[in-house]
Amino acid sequence: MNSATDTATSPAAHSALIVADRISKSYMRGTERLQVLDALSIQIEEGEFVALMGPSGSGKTTLLNLIAGFDTADAGSLIVAGSNLSSLSENELSKWRLNHVGFVFQFYNLLPVLSAQENVALPLMLFGMSAKERNERARFSLEVVGLGDRVKHLPSELSGGQEQRVAIARAIVTDPKLIVADEPTGDLDRASAEEVLALLKRLNTEFKKTIVMVTHDPAAASHASRIVRLDKGKLVG
Amino acid sequence: MELASLAFRTLRRHPLRSLLTALGIAVALTAFVLIRTIIGAWYSGVEASVKDRLIVRNAVSLVFYLPQSYQAQIEQIPGVELVGHGNWFGGKFRDEEMRFQQFAVDEHYVDIYSEYQTSPQERESWDKNRKGLLVGQSIADTYGVKPGDNLRLTGTIFPGDWDFEVSGVFKAQESGKDTRIMYFHYDYLNERNKAELGRQPDQVGFYVVRLKAGANVAEIAKAIDEKFANSFAETLTETETAFIQGFVSMSSGIIAALNAVSVVVVLIMLLVLSNTTLMSFRERYREFSVLNALGFSQRHLSLLVVGEAAVLSSAGFVLLLIALTPVFLLPAKSYLGELVNFFPVFRVSMSTLAFAVALAIGAALIAAFPPLLALRRMKVTDGLRLIH
Ligand SMILES: Nc1ncnc2c1ncn2[C@@H]1O[C@H](COP(=O)(O)OP(=O)(O)OP(=O)(O)O)[C@@H](O)[C@H]1O
Numbered sequence: 001m002n003s004a005t006d007t008a009t010s011p012a013a014h015s016a017l018i019v020a021d022r023i024s025k026s027y028m029r030g031t032e033r034l035q036v037l038d039a040l041s042i043q044i045e046e047g048e049f050v051a052l053m054g055p056s057g058s059g060k061t062t063l064l065n066l067i068a069g070f071d072t073a074d075a076g077s078l079i080v081a082g083s084n085l086s087s088l089s090e091n092e093l094s095k096w097r098l099n100h101v102g103f104v105f106q107f108y109n110l111l112p113v114l115s116a117q118e119n120v121a122l123p124l125m126l127f128g129m130s131a132k133e134r135n136e137r138a139r140f141s142l143e144v145v146g147l148g149d150r151v152k153h154l155p156s157e158l159s160g161g162q163e164q165r166v167a168i169a170r171a172i173v174t175d176p177k178l179i180v181a182d183e184p185t186g187d188l189d190r191a192s193a194e195e196v197l198a199l200l201k202r203l204n205t206e207f208k209k210t211i212v213m214v215t216h217d218p219a220a221a222s223h224a225s226r227i228v229r230l231d232k233g234k235l236v237g
Numbered sequence: 238m239e240l241a242s243l244a245f246r247t248l249r250r251h252p253l254r255s256l257l258t259a260l261g262i263a264v265a266l267t268a269f270v271l272i273r274t275i276i277g278a279w280y281s282g283v284e285a286s287v288k289d290r291l292i293v294r295n296a297v298s299l300v301f302y303l304p305q306s307y308q309a310q311i312e313q314i315p316g317v318e319l320v321g322h323g324n325w326f327g328g329k330f331r332d333e334e335m336r337f338q339q340f341a342v343d344e345h346y347v348d349i350y351s352e353y354q355t356s357p358q359e360r361e362s363w364d365k366n367r368k369g370l371l372v373g374q375s376i377a378d379t380y381g382v383k384p385g386d387n388l389r390l391t392g393t394i395f396p397g398d399w400d401f402e403v404s405g406v407f408k409a410q411e412s413g414k415d416t417r418i419m420y421f422h423y424d425y426l427n428e429r430n431k432a433e434l435g436r437q438p439d440q441v442g443f444y445v446v447r448l449k450a451g452a453n454v455a456e457i458a459k460a461i462d463e464k465f466a467n468s469f470a471e472t473l474t475e476t477e478t479a480f481i482q483g484f485v486s487m488s489s490g491i492i493a494a495l496n497a498v499s500v501v502v503v504l505i506m507l508l509v510l511s512n513t514t515l516m517s518f519r520e521r522y523r524e525f526s527v528l529n530a531l532g533f534s535q536r537h538l539s540l541l542v543v544g545e546a547a548v549l550s551s552a553g554f555v556l557l558l559i560a561l562t563p564v565f566l567l568p569a570k571s572y573l574g575e576l577v578n579f580f581p582v583f584r585v586s587m588s589t590l591a592f593a594v595a596l597a598i599g600a601a602l603i604a605a606f607p608p609l610l611a612l613r614r615m616k617v618t619d620g621l622r623l624i625h
């Protein structure tokens with residue numbers, strides 16, 4: 001489509017990891033159409049750590065879901081890691097997520113029947129890797145997040161902060177360029193939150209991960225390299 | 238593959254539920270297989286019957302006799318090769334009732350039932366001995382009876398003690414055939430009937446007719462009945478198959494009920510399995526959407542859903558096989574007890590087992606269907622939005 005040429009007019013287009021061009025998203029609530037994102041444009045460069053802030057209901061999660069390929073925009077173009085997400089089929093999108101994004105959410109979303117190591121190794125199953133290699137990589141990821149001594153623990157045997165770190169280990173195990181996080185510290189106490197934030201910061205600086213993090217917490221946002229504010233589906237400030 | 242182990246893990250989360258589901262499937266499959274086998278045993282007489290052998294009986298009812306004089310008249314009908322006759326004796330042996338069939342027959346009768354084979358020497362010795370008795374192999378095995386033994390039956394229809402001498406043991410040509418049968422001479426019965434019991438002599442229970450090769454079965458049956466039409470003992474002639482089917486269909490109400498039960502049992506199995514798969518899917522909707530978010534495609538997740546149902550129904554099938562081991566390994570009498578008299582040929586057929594396998598697979602696929610539909614409609618964001 002011509003959206004590709006539109007973004008090419010932007011000087012940073014060649015290097016931006018995320019290029020959203022006038023994307024819109026609305027939901028039907030009953031018979032009423034609720035415009036959540038309204039022709040929103042944004043670019044995020046590779047290596048950035050962006051904090052997405054704004055009042056409740058402003059569309060932060062909606063935007064993050066579009067960027068992560070969990071959902072597709074109604075209009076506009078969204079190119080992430082070189083792929084035009086709206087042109088991908090359901091299956092292609094699954095595969096794209098597997099290769100390009102790791103996610104961390106407020107609720108840790110670990111599988112309760114699997115140990116920490118097995119949870120982390122889960123996405124690697126889809127790469128056709130040997131069990132041995134999967135386990136090694138999972139263990140390495142867990143060591144990066146400081147849980148090398150908790151590999152055999154079930155989620156129910158871990159603290160909230162530890163569970164969130166397992167989720168982070170799972171997000172990085174496939175070595176994606178992009179990590180999206182939706183209020184990753186929303187359910188944690190101050191100390192655990194600080195650990196998680198420091199970890200994200202380290203992934204950004206040391207491992208060169210691009211991070212987009214939704215947060216309400218100014219202290220959390222202070223770890224970011226850029227703060228983007230959203231209100232009523234539009235960027236502000 | 239790994240998805241299978243994930244399915245296993247998931248089922249282990251609710252061990253009791255998984256076990257009960259597998260047990261439910263096993264109970265349903267076992268009930269189904271046993272009912273099928275009972276029905277099969279019931280019909281085995283029909284299957285073993287010969288379609289071009291005719292049975293002639295009294296048109297009024299089986300309990301009325303026919304004159305022995307009919308034998309010669311039937312023999313004259315074109316297409317008829319050999320005519321024998323039999324009388325149901327129904328005696329007790331060692332004070333036990335109905336363990337096997339006892340017939341008072343003529344020599345033609347034994348010739349016509351050529352699927353039961355006696356050695357020429359034993360046959361000759363039976364022919365010569367007025368009190369001679371031919372016993373089927375299963376009776377010989379069960380009671381340890383051998384040629385030369387004396388054997389006493391206590392008559393119920395023909396009162397008194399009846400002494401016999403075992404002349405020979407016959408085997409069935411095919412292994413599936415029932416040999417819980419005894420034959421003795423009609424003349425012995427007839428003479429004592431006349432002399433001691435004061436019954437009307439020269440009456441037979443039924444005739445068996447062997448036809449010549451290529452004879453028209455229906456026409457000959459009609460010719461026989463026409464010959465005795467308007468006589469004091471009219472006949473009803475049927476193929477042996479129809480005759481036995483008549484017996485079987487007397488109990489057709491029971492068979493219909495059993496068939497209905499087997500269908501109900503299968504439906505229950507489906508409900509049990511569907512309930513578990515759907516419940517398990519609902520509970521883990523969020524998990525499925527997390528897997529989807531991680532990059533598992535719809536196809537992977539579908540496999541996971543079907544895999545879970547398949548693991549459960551396979552477990553059910555394995556339990557079925559365990560439940561059936563006695564049927565495979567032990568003699569029928571040990572688990573059927575007295576019922577063995579009704580089901581002389583009680584064997585789980587390969588086709589019944591194959592049917593059970595097909596049912597287990599079918600049930601897994603059908604039970605996986607509702608969660609698969611829900612999966613199609615699932616969006617990654619739905620699951621991530623849900624809060625515990
Ligand atoms: N699937 C959906 N169906 C209907 N409405 C939705 C759906 N998802 C989001 N919305 C609505 O869209 C608006 C934006 O939601 P979103 O979750 O993006 O907000 P948010 O900025 O993340 O808010 P919060 O800070 O509370 O998480 C809200 O009014 C929400 O109710």
Ligand SMILES: [Mg+2]
Nearest residue numbers: 060061062182
């Ligand atoms: Mg939100």
